[in-house]
Amino acid sequence: MMDNRRLPAPEKSDLTLGYLRLTDSAPLIMAQELGLYEHYGLSVQLQQEVSWANARDKLVTGGLDAAQMLAPLPLATSLGAGGMRADVITGLALSLNGNAITVSPALANAIAARGGDVQAGASSTARALGAHLRSEGSSAAYTFATAHSFSCHTFLLRRWLAAGGIDPERDLRIIVLPPEQMVDSLARGVIDGYCVGEPWNSVAVQHGVGMIQATGYQVWNNGLEKVLGVTGEWHQHHPSSHLRLRLALMETCSWLAAPEHREQTAKALARPQYLDLPVSSLLPSLSGELVFSKGEPAPAVLADFHVFGRYQAGFPWRSDGEWLLQEIAAVLGKSLPTEQVKALVQQSFRTDLYREAARFLQLPCPDRDYRPANQHAAAWEFQPGIQLGPDLLLRP
Amino acid sequence: MFSAGHASLAFRHRHERAWLTAIFRFPVKTRTVPRTVHHEVDVSSANPRGTALRLILVDDNRERAAVVEAGLRQMGFEVLSVIATGSGLLHQMAQHEPDVVIIALDSPDRDVLESLSIASTHNPRPVVMFSEAGDEGFIGDAIRAGVTAYQAQDISGATVRAAIDIAVAQFSAFNALKLELDTTRRQLAERKLVEKAKGLLMKMHSIAEEEAFSTLRKLAMDKHRTLGEVAGDVIAILDSPAKRGKQT
Numbered sequence: 001m002m003d004n005r006r007l008p009a010p011e012k013s014d015l016t017l018g019y020l021r022l023t024d025s026a027p028l029i030m031a032q033e034l035g036l037y038e039h040y041g042l043s044v045q046l047q048q049e050v051s052w053a054n055a056r057d058k059l060v061t062g063g064l065d066a067a068q069m070l071a072p073l074p075l076a077t078s079l080g081a082g083g084m085r086a087d088v089i090t091g092l093a094l095s096l097n098g099n100a101i102t103v104s105p106a107l108a109n110a111i112a113a114r115g116g117d118v119q120a121g122a123s124s125t126a127r128a129l130g131a132h133l134r135s136e137g138s139s140a141a142y143t144f145a146t147a148h149s150f151s152c153h154t155f156l157l158r159r160w161l162a163a164g165g166i167d168p169e170r171d172l173r174i175i176v177l178p179p180e181q182m183v184d185s186l187a188r189g190v191i192d193g194y195c196v197g198e199p200w201n202s203v204a205v206q207h208g209v210g211m212i213q214a215t216g217y218q219v220w221n222n223g224l225e226k227v228l229g230v231t232g233e234w235h236q237h238h239p240s241s242h243l244r245l246r247l248a249l250m251e252t253c254s255w256l257a258a259p260e261h262r263e264q265t266a267k268a269l270a271r272p273q274y275l276d277l278p279v280s281s282l283l284p285s286l287s288g289e290l291v292f293s294k295g296e297p298a299p300a301v302l303a304d305f306h307v308f309g310r311y312q313a314g315f316p317w318r319s320d321g322e323w324l325l326q327e328i329a330a331v332l333g334k335s336l337p338t339e340q341v342k343a344l345v346q347q348s349f350r351t352d353l354y355r356e357a358a359r360f361l362q363l364p365c366p367d368r369d370y371r372p373a374n375q376h377a378a379a380w381e382f383q384p385g386i387q388l389g390p391d392l393l394l395r396p
Numbered sequence: 397m398f399s400a401g402h403a404s405l406a407f408r409h410r411h412e413r414a415w416l417t418a419i420f421r422f423p424v425k426t427r428t429v430p431r432t433v434h435h436e437v438d439v440s441s442a443n444p445r446g447t448a449l450r451l452i453l454v455d456d457n458r459e460r461a462a463v464v465e466a467g468l469r470q471m472g473f474e475v476l477s478v479i480a481t482g483s484g485l486l487h488q489m490a491q492h493e494p495d496v497v498i499i500a501l502d503s504p505d506r507d508v509l510e511s512l513s514i515a516s517t518h519n520p521r522p523v524v525m526f527s528e529a530g531d532e533g534f535i536g537d538a539i540r541a542g543v544t545a546y547q548a549q550d551i552s553g554a555t556v557r558a559a560i561d562i563a564v565a566q567f568s569a570f571n572a573l574k575l576e577l578d579t580t581r582r583q584l585a586e587r588k589l590v591e592k593a594k595g596l597l598m599k600m601h602s603i604a605e606e607e608a609f610s611t612l613r614k615l616a617m618d619k620h621r622t623l624g625e626v627a628g629d630v631i632a633i634l635d636s637p638a639k640r641g642k643q644t
Contacts, residue, residue, distance in 0.1 A: 053506040081514065149511045175486055176511035178504035190484065332514065 091353025257309025
């Protein structure tokens, strides 16, 4: 732990942070539990938000100092897509991966009947779903849900469907539902499947109302998932508070990288003041032992299901930002000029702020802002001392 | 608590910032009765068809929703349904096709509403947000940012009326503007296509401009299609690489 006396005084020490009821809120919550905000001279109030729209609007209007955000949201907000337009930046990613695609038992059976097996990979289940849809012709009208239009959930689901030769615009319907409504909507037959963050896949599996067909990791290895968002204006007025906040969260993420800390994390997150859920719902993804369908003999061991600390997880890669922005454009049905994409990502994904914090913690960090995509099937060395994880993308 | 004065502040600021925040666009199946948008602030609670404005109220807090609903009815609005999160906002929107959606600030369905604005530009609807007392700061800032909002505690008379009127007016103004822009864009694109198709026909058949144009117009009339569509077809046929290859 660094000696914080070297840091400039915080412009504001009482901060309010917004987060959603998701397992990958762990960094924000555990920083509180471990006293790391306090260590950096901050008094933090954690505030649970019910929608990403609310978190964004409160951030922009000053009700929140900083917020957990879906990685595409700072970009979508800076672009003004969907709601309020404002300059939102991030200098720290909070997690990689953490999502899965779950379908109803009926659809899971249809997928299995056509040879789809999640253990064999995401393309196996995607192809089987595609074959099933084509066999039923145009009479099949399936509805899938994601948690937000501009989320990795949407992008992962679209990519998974594409791998099965399914057109996400024509062959089925994708709607948006709040994460907490996913399980119930699946059980009631309102939707046939969804892509969402944990624990909402494991909860469906545990209740026997859903079966996991793909993990987000299988679709995009180590994809950027949540980031710490602040407005450009807030950062300008509170550079030191922002730095201290990033330092506290970076230390928490390093702590979360150790598998032996995950059970303690699940227990803390489960408490009424945080996620208010059974530990058993949070533990599968946090321990990396995911059960794909109820009654399975043994869970799948997925050490990288949630990545908080390893593989330079906190670095807001501009290459990832550009990919996310292009996916946002695809959802909007338009293409953005390359210069606009580059400019917007440079303004929003502040690698300089990550490096500033890494220097204080004397951590090595990438000296380039772009990483290759879809080239490594195993962990690899980006530069001396910098190990990155696999980066494969599911082929369409 | 916001008076009508505060509400008109939002109206005044609408050109300055992201005032469209509250004005989402919803894809709804084509309805049989054509809907027209009006350009002026409507001071009555009537929609362009002359009937009462039809609302959907989205709120998880039943008690509060009941109070708000009663207030809205008293003011002459037609409340089509009051729904809580998870009761199928999407379905209700498609079924009822409300004139305005009124949603609680703390409803998880806000992301759902926003997704509708992103998914399609067809048959949009204005949205009004409301909140409990205690969110004054946020609501105030939201209004400054262009969101039309009011508080549940003050549902009597002028405030809600003003909020809804402003939402409808902002929305209509935006919609009219957007429609105008779309039309202009389409006309421009169409004119370009027609010019190009004319040029190709003139070159291919060594005919005068007038004859080329009447050929296009005849094609359009025969096929019951627009001039732009026919021009596009002509370009696709005459200007294809294969065709060009043959010509040289």
